[in-house]
Amino acid sequence: MPLRLPDKLPAIEQLKKENIFVMDNSRATTQDIRPLRIVILNLMPLKITTETDLIRLLSNTPLQMDISFMKLKSHTPKNTPIEHMMMFYRDFEDMSDEKFDGMIVTGAPVELYEYEKVGYWDEIKKIFTWARTHVTSTLYICWAAQAALYCHYGIPKYPLKKKMFGIFSQYTLNTHLPIFRGFDDIFQMPHSRHTEIHRDDIEKVPELTLIAESSESGVSMVMARNGREFYITGHLEYAPNTLDIEYRRDCGIRNDVDMPKNYYIDNNPEKPPLVTWRAHANLLYSNWINYYVYQETPYDISTIR
Structure with missing residues (x-):
C-alpha cells in the first residue's frame, strides 16, 4: 500500500521518478x-531533503501510512522556505492532543551546544515526554537520540577529537530482535557527528539495552521500553550523495575536514560513493513499522498510553 502524503509535498514528484508509489490525501480519502499515523519532527536544516529520505524508506512496506510533519514553535528554520513550513508543518502545541502510531525525530545541527543552551530545549523536552504517552514507538536519530537519552535517562554526551564521518561497520548484539529480522551480523551505517555516547553509561541504566555497536564508531543503536523507543546515533536514512555534499560543502571553509571514511569507490573522492547501507536501511524501517508499530499499536488509536 502507498503512503498518504500532504498534497503537493515536493517529495512526491521526486519519489515518483524513483518508481516509489505514494498517494496524496485527495486520492487516499477514497480508500476505507x-x-x-506517523509523525516526523524534522529538525534538520534542509527539511525537503530529509522529508524525501525518510519517506523513501517508509514507503517500503505493504501498510498504508498517513504522514504528518511537526515543527517547533520556539525555532524558525533558516534553510527552508517559510511557505513550505506553513503548508506542510504544524506546531507541536497544535498536535499535542493527537495520538500517533509511530514517530521519528531527526538529528539537528546543535550537537556542540550543551543541551540546556539549545534555544528550543524546553519545548523539545516536552515533546520527548509527550511521545511516551501519545506514540506507540519512536525512532530518535543522531542528535535527537543523544538528546532523548539525556532527557529520559541522564546519559551524557562526549565531544570527539575528530568528527565521526563516513560509513562504519556495525555489529548486531541480539540477532533475535524483530528490529534485526533479515539482517546480517554486520551492517553498514553512515555517521556524521562531533559527539558520542559511551557504552559504560548505557550499561549503568537497566531500562536501556545496547543492541548494535561498532569498534570504530561506538554505540549505534539502543532500545528502551520493549521497542517503544529506539535511539540511533547514525543516519541509515541518508541518500547516496549526502556525505559527499557535506564533504564538498565544508572543504575550503574549515581546516579540519577529512574525507568520509569507507565511502568513495577506492577511497577516491573523484569517484562516486559506494552505497553499502541501503538494504539494511530499508529492512530496519520496515521491521520497525511492522513489528513495533503495526503489531503493537491499538486499532483505536485514542487508547495509546
Missing part, C-alpha cells in the same frame, strides 16, 4: 482503510 485505517492507515498508521
